[in-house]
Amino acid sequence: MASTILFNKEYKSPQELVSILQHRGLEIDETTKAEHYLTHIGYYRLSAYMYPLLKMPKEQHVYKEGASFDKVMMLYRFDKKFRLFLFNEIEKIEVAVRSAIVNIASDIIDNPFWITDSCNFIDQAKFNRTMSLIDNELRHTREDFILHFRETYSNPYPPAWILAEILPLGVMTNIYSNLKNKRVKKAISQRFGLQVTPFESWLTIITVTRNSCCHHSRVWNRVYSIRATLPNRITFPWITLPTDLLRIYFTLCIIKYFVNIISPANDMLAKLQTLFTRFPEIDKNAMGFPDNWENEPLWNN
Numbered sequence: 001m002a003s004t005i006l007f008n009k010e011y012k013s014p015q016e017l018v019s020i021l022q023h024r025g026l027e028i029d030e031t032t033k034a035e036h037y038l039t040h041i042g043y044y045r046l047s048a049y050m051y052p053l054l055k056m057p058k059e060q061h062v063y064k065e066g067a068s069f070d071k072v073m074m075l076y077r078f079d080k081k082f083r084l085f086l087f088n089e090i091e092k093i094e095v096a097v098r099s100a101i102v103n104i105a106s107d108i109i110d111n112p113f114w115i116t117d118s119c120n121f122i123d124q125a126k127f128n129r130t131m132s133l134i135d136n137e138l139r140h141t142r143e144d145f146i147l148h149f150r151e152t153y154s155n156p157y158p159p160a161w162i163l164a165e166i167l168p169l170g171v172m173t174n175i176y177s178n179l180k181n182k183r184v185k186k187a188i189s190q191r192f193g194l195q196v197t198p199f200e201s202w203l204t205i206i207t208v209t210r211n212s213c214c215h216h217s218r219v220w221n222r223v224y225s226i227r228a229t230l231p232n233r234i235t236f237p238w239i240t241l242p243t244d245l246l247r248i249y250f251t252l253c254i255i256k257y258f259v260n261i262i263s264p265a266n267d268m269l270a271k272l273q274t275l276f277t278r279f280p281e282i283d284k285n286a287m288g289f290p291d292n293w294e295n296e297p298l299w300n301n
Contacts, residue, residue, distance in 0.1 A: 014038035025063035026050070026072075034069050041076070048218045049075040052286065071281070078279040079220045085271060086255065087213040090206055093258045094169045097203065100191045101176055102164045108184045112159035121178045130174055137166050169210060173203045192261055193235025201229035202254045209251050219248055221286040228254065236261060237297035247288025253298055260301045269299050 012020065014035040018028060028034045038046065051058065052075070053067035105114055114120050116134065121127040134157070138146065143166060149158045157163060164172065177200050179185050189199035205228055212219050224246045236257065243250050252272075259266050273294070276282060284293075293299065 012043075014043075017043050021050075021063075021069070024061050025065075025067065026053070027066070027068035027070075029068070029070070037069075037073065045216075046072060046076060049073075049079070052221060052283075074279065074281060075220070078275075078282055079218055080216075081275055081278075082220050083213045083216070085275060086209060086219065086252070089255050089259050089266075089268060090169075090210045090213070092262050093206055093255065094210070096258070096262045097169070097192075098164050098167075098172050100188050101172055102161045104187045104191065105179070105181075105184050106160050108187065109181060112161075113155070113157060115160045115163055115175060116157040120180055121175075122180050123178050126174065126178050130171060130178070133171050134163065134167065137171075141166050169203075170207045173200070173207055176200065176203070192258060194231050195233075198229045198231040201226075202258075205251055205254060206258075209255075220282070222248060224248075224251065237301070239296045239298050241290040241293065241296060243290060244288045249284075249288035249290075249293070256298055260298070264301055266301065269294060269301075 017038055018031050018034050021034075022028055049072045050063075053063050053071065054060075055062045055064050106112060109120060111117060111120075116131065118124060118127050138157075145162060146158065146166065149155075149162060167175075176185065176188065182196075185196045189196045192199060194202070205224070205226055208224070208226060209219065211217075212222070228245050228250065230245075237260065238257065239253050243253070256268055259268055276284070
């Protein structure tokens, strides 16, 4: 295990940080404006967009020729727009996946309360953790339909199709992965033209990306730690060009795959092209986009 040291860096004011950045070679034409952004956004958040502009080795903290604070803010603004774009598309997937899990499982298992019945799940410890999350959501929700259920019925929990409406995508993914009935899992994954294992893997990646968007984390050039499971066969149009599975482009392809099924006439390609037109300096290679990506079968729905 590598040795560690005590953190000994002192707080620096926005004015001090501007001076440090200039000393390291970052062009800052309007220092007052830069101080304003460092005050209201924060140096640490913006440093993620400064990092790609550093020379190698990056540990020396010397900026490349032509690197500027304006470019830092351009990357920051693009990432914000890109996150909003991703979140809007993921919302469609979240609604559709939740509906598929609830409807198919409720039909096959034939028990309205199957989500809160431990008999339907493999790992009881995982089931108990899920129940804790469900209890927490029920304690804090102010949804009218939950309040109405409590006032009308004596059951300890609402049926699956009501309960699922207040559960995050991550919880629904955990419920799916822990299901005991293989027939149910297969029927749900086949709704989206996938085998069980890649379906579960892709849902996990979508959930991680959704959480990044919700917490305003950088996504545009992020390298993910979770490697997706590729399907042995795939029902709907997919990609053919070599692609880095850990880059955001591959995650974007997963999102596009689901959206093509949910909303066949979607305009994801047009929205993405418009975004790149607004930000022509963005390096799509850093995002994992291969050449001629827009001609892939996946993107020509």
